[in-house]
Amino acid sequence: MRLDSGLREYAVTSAFNDTRFKPITQSELPRLSCSVSLLTDFEEAEDYLDWDVGKHGVWIEFRNERGRKQTATFLPEIAKEQGWTKVETIDHLLMKGGYELTITSEMRQSIKLTRYQSQKAHLSYDEYMGM
Numbered sequence: 001m002r003l004d005s006g007l008r009e010y011a012v013t014s015a016f017n018d019t020r021f022k023p024i025t026q027s028e029l030p031r032l033s034c035s036v037s038l039l040t041d042f043e044e045a046e047d048y049l050d051w052d053v054g055k056h057g058v059w060i061e062f063r064n065e066r067g068r069k070q071t072a073t074f075l076p077e078i079a080k081e082q083g084w085t086k087v088e089t090i091d092h093l094l095m096k097g098g099y100e101l102t103i104t105s106e107m108r109q110s111i112k113l114t115r116y117q118s119q120k121a122h123l124s125y126d127e128y129m130g131m
Contacts, residue, residue, distance in 0.1 A: 007036065032125045037075055037118040045113040048090050055081040056115040060093050063110070065101050072097030076118050 001009075006113040011034070012027050016023040024032065045051055051058055072093045079089040090111070099107070 021105045030125055034128075035120055035122045035123060037120045039116050039118050041113050041117045045115050046112050048108050048113050049086050050113065051086070051115040053084070053086060055091070055117065058089065058093065059116065060090065060097065061112040061114075062094065062097065062099065062107070064097075064099055070099065072098040076116075077120075079117055 040055065045058075048060075055071055055076060057074060057076040057078075059068060059071065061071050064070050074089060074093060074096075078084075080087070082089075082092075084092065087108070090113075094103055094107070094111075101107075
């Protein structure tokens, strides 16, 4: 997918189809801003602790209690903003990915972790309209 068409598609998806939130309305537009994170420097980690809070985003792959492969990711700023340790971040990722059992050390050690970095761009609605 090309970057320009991907941004357009995901902007619409985020604005109108993300079930975690109500769709945006026209009256909200002047108060909105948009941030885009370009993910770079993907590296397979040695283990679930082989990454740095505030520097790396983490993407995990694991098998749920039914043996189905699941994935989840957090951008680099998430763990730092939430004040989470590495272990807390991994536990939240497992829950985000749909893991429903008690999270054990063995479960954490079984995940495949890919770390990455990102560059973030931000634009307010007023800045967009001034372009």
